[in-house]
Amino acid sequence: MRVTFTQGNRLLGGFSTICGVVILILTKYQNLQLVQDDKMGPGFFPTICGIAITLCGILLLLDLQGNDKKETEDNIFNANELKNLLLFVVMGISTLFLTPLIGLLPCLGLCVIAYLKIQGRETWRKAIIIGICMTVFLYILFVAFLHVPVPYGLMES
Amino acid sequence: MELLQNLALGFSILADPMNILYSLLGVVFGVIIGALPGLGPSVGIAVLLPMCYGLQPVSALAMLCGIYYGAMYGGSITSILINTPGDSAAIMTTLDGYPMAKKGQAGKALGMACLASVIGGTISVVLFMTLSPIISNFATKFGPSEYFALMVLGLTSIAGMTGKSPAKGFLAAFLGLFISGIGIDLVFGSTKFVFDNVNLYSGIDFVPVAMGLFGIAEIVCNYENNNITVDKESIKLKNLLPSREDWKYSLPHIGRGTILGFIIGMLPGAGATIASFLSYDMAKRTSPRSEKFGTGIIEGVAAPECANNASSMGAMVPMLTLGVPGSGATAIMMGALMMLGISPGPSFFVNSREVAWGLVASMYLGNVILVCVGLGALSLFVRILNVKTTTLNAIIFVFILMGAYALENSLFTVGVTLFFGVLGYFLKKLQVPAAPMVLALVLGALTETNLRQALIIESNNFFKVISHPIASVILVVAVLLAFGTPIKNLILKMRKSA
Numbered sequence: 001m002r003v004t005f006t007q008g009n010r011l012l013g014g015f016s017t018i019c020g021v022v023i024l025i026l027t028k029y030q031n032l033q034l035v036q037d038d039k040m041g042p043g044f045f046p047t048i049c050g051i052a053i054t055l056c057g058i059l060l061l062l063d064l065q066g067n068d069k070k071e072t073e074d075n076i077f078n079a080n081e082l083k084n085l086l087l088f089v090v091m092g093i094s095t096l097f098l099t100p101l102i103g104l105l106p107c108l109g110l111c112v113i114a115y116l117k118i119q120g121r122e123t124w125r126k127a128i129i130i131g132i133c134m135t136v137f138l139y140i141l142f143v144a145f146l147h148v149p150v151p152y153g154l155m156e157s
Numbered sequence: 158m159e160l161l162q163n164l165a166l167g168f169s170i171l172a173d174p175m176n177i178l179y180s181l182l183g184v185v186f187g188v189i190i191g192a193l194p195g196l197g198p199s200v201g202i203a204v205l206l207p208m209c210y211g212l213q214p215v216s217a218l219a220m221l222c223g224i225y226y227g228a229m230y231g232g233s234i235t236s237i238l239i240n241t242p243g244d245s246a247a248i249m250t251t252l253d254g255y256p257m258a259k260k261g262q263a264g265k266a267l268g269m270a271c272l273a274s275v276i277g278g279t280i281s282v283v284l285f286m287t288l289s290p291i292i293s294n295f296a297t298k299f300g301p302s303e304y305f306a307l308m309v310l311g312l313t314s315i316a317g318m319t320g321k322s323p324a325k326g327f328l329a330a331f332l333g334l335f336i337s338g339i340g341i342d343l344v345f346g347s348t349k350f351v352f353d354n355v356n357l358y359s360g361i362d363f364v365p366v367a368m369g370l371f372g373i374a375e376i377v378c379n380y381e382n383n384n385i386t387v388d389k390e391s392i393k394l395k396n397l398l399p400s401r402e403d404w405k406y407s408l409p410h411i412g413r414g415t416i417l418g419f420i421i422g423m424l425p426g427a428g429a430t431i432a433s434f435l436s437y438d439m440a441k442r443t444s445p446r447s448e449k450f451g452t453g454i455i456e457g458v459a460a461p462e463c464a465n466n467a468s469s470m471g472a473m474v475p476m477l478t479l480g481v482p483g484s485g486a487t488a489i490m491m492g493a494l495m496m497l498g499i500s501p502g503p504s505f506f507v508n509s510r511e512v513a514w515g516l517v518a519s520m521y522l523g524n525v526i527l528v529c530v531g532l533g534a535l536s537l538f539v540r541i542l543n544v545k546t547t548t549l550n551a552i553i554f555v556f557i558l559m560g561a562y563a564l565e566n567s568l569f570t571v572g573v574t575l576f577f578g579v580l581g582y583f584l585k586k587l588q589v590p591a592a593p594m595v596l597a598l599v600l601g602a603l604t605e606t607n608l609r610q611a612l613i614i615e616s617n618n619f620f621k622v623i624s625h626p627i628a629s630v631i632l633v634v635a636v637l638l639a640f641g642t643p644i645k646n647l648i649l650k651m652r653k654s655a
Contacts, residue, residue, distance in 0.1 A: 005587075005588075008586065008587045009587065012325075012328075012587050012589070016328055019332075023335060026350065030347075030348075030349070030350070031347075032342075032347065032349060036345060037345075038617060039344065039609070039612065039613065039617060040344075040608070040609050040612055040617070041345070042342035042344070042345050042347050042349055044605075045334065045335075045338045045601070045605050046335060046338055046349065046350070048334075049331045049332075049334050049335035049338070050335070052327065052331040053328060053331050053332065053335070056324050056325075056327050056328035056331065057328070059324040060322075060324050060325070060328070063322075063324060076586045076587070077586060078380075080380045081377060081378055081380055081582075083380070084376075084377050084378075084380040085377045085579065085582055088373065088376070088377060088554060088575075088578065089575065089579060091554070092558065092571070092572075092575040092578075093575070095558060095571065096568055096571060096572055096575075099568055104559075104562060104568075108555040108558060108559060109555075111551070111554065111555055111558075112551045112552070112555055115547065115550065115551040115554065116547060116548065116551055119380065119547050119550070120545065120547030120548060120551070121547075122547075122548075130548065130551070134551075134552060134555060138555065138556075138559055141193075142559055142563055146563065148562070148563045148566065149566055150562070151568075
């Protein structure tokens with residue numbers, strides 16, 4: 001994915017403008033009024049935020065038009081960073097979906113193993129040992145000591 | 158003279174070795190809890206609360222106070238070393254602490270964080286002893302109008318965090334402000350941007366947002382071995398301590414930040430996070446090297462760290478003298494006091510004289526223990542940086558997810574953290590500062606609630622709200638802080654052209 005800083009700013013400006021407008025539409029759609037029963041209504045702050053976000057977006061777009069040449073044309077994204085991001089997102093989403101099945105702590109242990117194997121290029125043995133140690137450590141700290149009620153998944157029943 | 162006699166009484170009570178041991182236990186536990194992402198002093202105190210059963214009141218309080226300021230310092234460790242604030246009060250420490258670590262000055266930053274915390278804490282104890290009766294009366298004069306003004310003052314510090322592009326800074330701030338409004342409307346009971354999702358009814362907490370924006374975004378960018386290297390020579394104690402020049406730059410900010418933190422801490426609901434934000438902002442505005450803030454300078458670490466410890470002392474004032482806990486941690490501490498048969502309130506220093514002065518003495522002792530623990534374990538903390546980056550990333554990631562889960566015992570919070578982690582990465586790449594978003598998120602709900610309460614009290618007359626004497630003074634200061642520099646520049650420009 002090649003995105004220069006200029007293009008990124010443009011995307012940010014456009015996205016912010018749309019985001020601000022969506023906030024304003026949703027405020028209206030949810031019937032959040034600016035003033036209700038002669039008092040400041042629940043829509044007061046969201047409306048201000050919606051307008052301000054739209055304005056900031058427009059400012060970013062306008063600012064770009066005058067400064068296009070000054071901006072750097074280097075790609076702001078790095079392939080390795082994106083791979084890293086993707087890995088974290090996949091691990092995070094997997095944790096969310098697998099926790100009801102196998103429990104939170106085993107999921108986190110698996111995350112450690114997967115990350116060390118894929119990104120760290122560690123041996124299976126080392127990755128598994130660190131993963132298990134981490135799970136045990138989290139169990140001792142959060143469950144045994146801090147009494148956090150972690151989900152155990154199907155093991156619970 | 159009476160003050161010194163009372164203090165001597167406090168130290169004589171505290172001289173029991175068991176009291177010292179409990180204080181040490183509290184500080185060590187607090188530092189560990191504070192360093193864990195997402196967990197703050199409230200969790201630490203709540204966890205050790207059952208241990209207070211059967212303890213002497215002074216022992217129990219010495220331990221709980223130790224946890225409180227231990228956790229305040231502990232939050233800075235992960236802020237400096239891995240750019241992940243241990244708790245919300247340590248967010249500002251990341252701004253200069255982590256760049257210092259990147260420059261190979263992690264030890265110095267940690268040393269300054271510890272010493273600034275201890276200095277802030279110790280000065281605050283002196284303030285606590287001497288000023289608490291006077292100031293607690295002043296704090297009772299704070300109503301919704303004054304709190305609203307205070308929150309506006311806090312929001313003006315965004316102006317100093319916008320970086321190169323004010324539009325991007327304010328965009329982040331308004332996004333934060335919008336997110337802070339999600340949930341149930343406190344006046345009308347209507348839902349705002351909840352979309353029938355039960356998890357959103359209580360709103361979005363700023364801790365998972367901060368962990369995502371700072372922590373996850375950072376580990377995503379650190380995909381290969383970082384440039385932070387620690388050699389054996391650099392972790393010797395003499396190299397970890399701040400130099401004379403560092404002190405020269407930092408001491409004025411420590412003094413100001415301590416007083417500011419103590420005052421903010423006394424105001425119920427304001428807390429250490431706001432104190433650290435305001436102290437950093439004040440340091441940035443008053444420092445001769447203000448343009449270097451955010452690049453890794455020592456006073457950028459000292460200012461928020463002394464303020465957050467000072468505010469933890471300040472928070473004790475309303476709790477002990479009025480019986481009004483100003484923060485989650487002091488609320489739990491008050492519960493502990495009541496559990497031990499002691500009622501905090503205006504007569505606390507009279508009816509429970511021995512406990513009260515024992516507590517004051519334990520605050521001094523706790524600070525001495527904190528400096529010993531903090532500096533003693535400094536080289537150990539710095540060694541974390543020698544762990545392989547990928548291993549450290551994996552550990553931080555699971556800690557963040559676990560911390561996010563432990564906040565509300567909900568997987569939804571984990572999802573929120575993940576979402577803001579991804580958002581934080583893109584914002585970082587586009588050079589959009591994350592700090593204004595977190596600040597607005599912290600202050601947004603408080604600003605809205607206090608403004609609306611004030612308007613209801615003042616029959617919807619906004620001018621009455623801002624014309625309260627204390628509120629108007631605070632608002633004038635806020636306006637001067639926000640627009641002082643542009644106005645000054647304009648006047649200078651006009652003078653030049655004339």
